[in-house]
Amino acid sequence: MRFIIITTACLVLFSCTDKFAAYKEVPDYITEASQLDSTYYEAYDRTLELWPTDYEELYIPTTDGIAHVLVSGPKNGEPMVLLHGMNASSTMWYPNIQALSENYRVFAIDFLLEPGKSHVYDKVENVEKVVDWYEEVLFALKVDNFHLIGASRGGWLAVNLAFSNQKRIKSMILLSPAQTFTWIRPSKDLFKNIVKLFSSKEKRIEQTLESMSADVTHIKDSYIQQYKLGLETDSDNEFILSMRPFSTKKLQTLQMPVLVLIGDDDIINEPKTVKIANSLPRGEGEIISNAGHFLSMDQAEVVNKKMLEFLDK
Template sequence: MTNDSPIIPKLSASGIHYFQTYDESLALWPIPYKTFYVPTRFGQTHVIESGPEDAPPLVLLHGALFSSTMWYPNIADWSSKYRTYAIDIIGDKNKSIPADLCGTRKGYADWLLDVFNHLGIEKSHIIGLSLGGLHTMNFILCASERVESAVILSPAETFLPFHHDFYQYALNLAEPNGVDHFLKWMMADRSVLHENFVKQFHAGVMWQDGSRNPKPKTDGFPYVFTDDELKSVKVPTLLLLGEHEVIYDPKSAFNRASTLVPGIEAEIIKNAGHVLSMERPAYVNKRVLRFLET
């Protein structure tokens, strides 16, 4: 069940501008796609769908403030083998329309279950980066029976708390040159994002909307999963980290994940940082497909 024409609340000027920049970024999508909304108990969820209709499903969950448009360097390769569903995470800056913010870890899992059910997905592979990686781990712990396998890229917290520098740069995003400083801190000179995408990211930072990016709750995100939670993972999982990760020490995250998560495949990728799917797409695309096909 899908809804192509949801009722969108009246947007502020900054919200209208953001939606325009989102569409400009989506123009970078290199293959045919369709967009639509699915209803959930927490609001309307925006989805970008690509790939062969009869292929196995693959759900993509983006990083905070990046939206589903961030997958433009990856989507052609992954959609050659799978029916991909790039889902705008409810409550973040994107085209989804929150109505009743879930806010809690269980609420976010229930939201994603609603999306699966309305898309008719019984079981899917999932890929999540940063915030999306955190959502992925949360979902496989809450609804493992709905997940074929999981790929977690540079997850927000999950295995380790954020480095204090993260909060310093995040809090200064809306300051003059704050976006440039943040992206420089995360990506250095390893990669240059397309100007359309940078424009969208900046517009998302400047879009003031109280229904998005709610204040963290004690039982919500960000969150570091306990030893017992990580030991209980039942889904085949691949963890990819960049050697130049700045939000925490990648070797420590690698070691904790490898020690606790049963059967996990983990790798630290050279010449990559936090946004490794955009920094080293050719390698990441192939590495992910190799894992999914095993």
């Protein structure tokens, strides 16, 4: 009997050393993927070779699907959550993750409805359901109070998440947030065609990248290949057309420190975005030179420095 008690205690102790052990088994939709999906997952893994720091991959079951999460940084670091841009997947953070994860425990979540390694069970038709999904993932991760960073459409989602989690979010950084402070520029037709723009076939993908980046040569080839393959897969973006900028009155209710960065050649934002950001109770806004919409790649070193300085405050 004594031997059994000791063995059980050891098993309990072992399981406690890795609280995410249950989420590390690779699910069937990855191991038994179709040829198209398998090719994409392989490209995703090649981009992860650019990840300059240790990481873990988690697959978290939720009501609406399985959330794939990349985890980096010290286990005792303050939690930080990253929400990537449209069709970008969490691998878009490869130029930023080393700086962010030096002192923070970083959780980069693949969006449920788009290319990445998350998997949706059925339709998720509104942003309220998406916010519920993120909250379910954070509950499983045992993430309570955290810093939040969102890029492009991930910035818009971050603000939606912030409105219902005011006391949990320590600070929020928005990198060229789409449809958040102002309407997408430069023309009224751009937003109408945004889904089509991001779903371009091969001959238009280069044009898409060039319109979003001030210098495409700053983007690694393996990521570009993954991005292209991602555009060939199906994604469920029904609620994207319901995205609208938030009213200034609504934005003024955000009580956490907020940093907004946009590029000086940003097709999605304009200087008015920075003006509104600076008007928030604890807001700061700045324009990054020689950067487009993909400013976290165009000017990674500058953006990383700005984010860390803001967080250090």
